[in-house]
Amino acid sequence: MPEPEIDAPSGALSRAKQGRERILGAIREAAIAEFSRHGFKGASTKAIAERAGLTKPQLHYYISSKEELYEELLYSVLNGWSGAFIFDSNSDDPKKVLSSYVRKKLDYALDNPGLSRIFTTEVLGGGRNLGKYWPVAVKSTQQKVDLINRWIAEGRMRAVDAKVLLMQIWGMTQHYADYGVQVHIMLGLAPDEPIDREHIVRELTTFVLLGCGLAPD
Amino acid sequence: MPEPEIDAPSGALSRAKQGRERILGAIREAAIAEFSRHGFKGASTKAIAERAGLTKPQLHYYISSKEELYEELLYSVLNGWSGAFIFDSNSDDPKKVLSSYVRKKLDYALDNPGLSRIFTTEVLGGGRNLGKYWPVAVKSTQQKVDLINRWIAEGRMRAVDAKVLLMQIWGMTQHYADYGVQVHIMLGLAPDEPIDREHIVRELTTFVLLGCGLAPD
């Protein structure tokens, strides 16, 4: 049992609450690991419980159902994305905006591979839980499309199909989460060795900018 | 029901065999649908059987086990890929070779979205069945990398990281299989409406060639 920290900076949590938070965190991590590997149907609460160091009844003390746990994680991805994957509104420079977008999307994939993969399993499974998400995503995409189309109309970038461009960026960045195993093997890395993020970002950004007819720096 | 061919000396199947072939085909399709949606663990033989119009014991008359059925499909993807995703050896023109590669990779994803997704679920699940595949894939990739590097050394294309380039192509094309649902929604298509493949190919090829510092036609 860890010692209670005397002056917890972010508000004094009771020991019990700390324990509860820690356990909830362990459950979250375990659930991400299992759902991202096997999808909703294929994941088992037993495996989640064991990974979190709990018994199955203990797990059900903290969560109410497998489905709710899954949806919580799924919504957590969606919320993370809706916050992160917006075009930087402080700039109107295609190069800057696109570079920043690529970087943020890749960062999310590399920082949250498990959550990213859960979204992928959901889409693979038909996206039945995404009914409410699609309109949001479509709207958010449309805003980006409109901006890109304006840039194109203003002659500031090549006349690409904006939607296709966004999907290509999505595909390339998501790949580093979904296909992490393959990426590591192809790059000759050990399974837990981190990839050279800056290198990837550089390659990716240059590739995208050139693909858009923009001269990288 | 297919027309009986009058004098097909070797192709003539007895009606029984025709039935068997048809059922095996239905099982294959059903298995692809279920495995690609839910992965190996999440897919149920009951669902596969029902989708194929069979009862569960009937299914086991045609297959020997869930695992074998899955592995058969998985190996079918791997074999399909090892045949399809090679650089065209008849040409040494980067533009031609890369364009052709992109086209083939995309064609496979669009023509076999289910099989493609099965591979994705396998990778998501950790790739435990891919032990024998990785060396083949690595070797095949290395050959492509070597060729690209030669082109770069000869000043015939931009100095990209060849491995990263190949992964980006993989990510972009695989996206049309794995994220088919999202692609349709983003493009405003009905779920079973086919996408405009030629348009995608054009956009994608141009994007890739420009990204490689090559002038598209």
Add this chain to the structure above:
Amino acid sequence: MPEPEIDAPSGALSRAKQGRERILGAIREAAIAEFSRHGFKGASTKAIAERAGLTKPQLHYYISSKEELYEELLYSVLNGWSGAFIFDSNSDDPKKVLSSYVRKKLDYALDNPGLSRIFTTEVLGGGRNLGKYWPVAVKSTQQKVDLINRWIAEGRMRAVDAKVLLMQIWGMTQHYADYGVQVHIMLGLAPDEPIDREHIVRELTTFVLLGCGLAPD
């Protein structure tokens, strides 16, 4: 397909009938092997069919049910026994009668180990199919007991408990069928190497006669 023998001694069988007989023999052998190893419940018709070189539906063309096949074999043991294990009525010499009995009982076990074991599995399983057999066996035993008791009364052999004596002979001889595997290992024989029957008979007979207070030859 074997040639039909020209002058079949026991009546000319049509080729079909010969085939039928041969198949029935194969089924019988296969059934003995499976039932003797696994008992009635544990034996599977699939294994019997395969061992006989048939498919399951083919098997059912020749037999009507697993149960009937089993009972047929079981009754075949019972009939064999009721014929074989009677005291030689041509003699009234304890030594001769007992020696002959031991020899016949052992011969049966060694010549029909499979059938012998089927009876053992039946007894182990509770003997539910032996309802009609017990009275016969009891009566047959009683006759032997009466004879032995007469011999004892006449002072021609030691005062043994005749029933126990008979059970001991049963146990010792049956052992060579039921525990065939162990017998081979203990005697250092290969699994299919025949045991030295004459040696066993000699040891066994001497042992029994001495145990009955009779001087062996």
Add this chain to the structure above:
Amino acid sequence: MPEPEIDAPSGALSRAKQGRERILGAIREAAIAEFSRHGFKGASTKAIAERAGLTKPQLHYYISSKEELYEELLYSVLNGWSGAFIFDSNSDDPKKVLSSYVRKKLDYALDNPGLSRIFTTEVLGGGRNLGKYWPVAVKSTQQKVDLINRWIAEGRMRAVDAKVLLMQIWGMTQHYADYGVQVHIMLGLAPDEPIDREHIVRELTTFVLLGCGLAPD
């Protein structure tokens, strides 16, 4: 319900544990009953569960698999035997040693008929689980054989084939477990009426000693 012992420092089981022990005992008994009747393949976990007063999933809460349960019981026989069936090393008197051996072997058969029968079903089935046991049994037998042969060389008993003698004792004693049903019927006993053990031991011992050329007391 057993009385709670007041101060039993190490023997005090919580009520829960008592319940668990009781259930495990019931499972053991039920498994012995079913396996000894039908062998490994023929026994069903459903029957075991019902006999133990459990449902099938409940049973799996206490055991991990049918196979493991079976092997546990089988090894329990083997261990029991390796402990029990040794020649009394405190004596060098053939009569005493053999008598004691017969008695112990018979006692085990009568006290543990179910376990004894499980071994028999295993041998009947081919003894595939006994690979590790045979060497032990052979060695243990060889020690007995050596001793008997010494006795014979010293002229202290008749020149029997020691291995055959041991098999005969095995067969006669094992008979009371394997053929319990028949024994009861032959002796005119009700199915659950105990047999007169002392009588059997006396008959058996006298029989064996005389058979070995030794004068019983």
Add this chain to the structure above:
DNA sequence: GATGAATGAGGGTTCATTCAT
């Protein structure tokens, strides 16, 4: 006669969840 196919029951096992304690 013999084959592919079908069927309904049951095999052993694991599932997510709930209930006492």
Add this chain to the structure above:
DNA sequence: TATGAATGAACCCTCATTCAT
């Protein structure tokens, strides 16, 4: 809170048998 136990459904698969052909 946390644990052992229970529950009913569902898991994958095999069973003995029957039915067309």
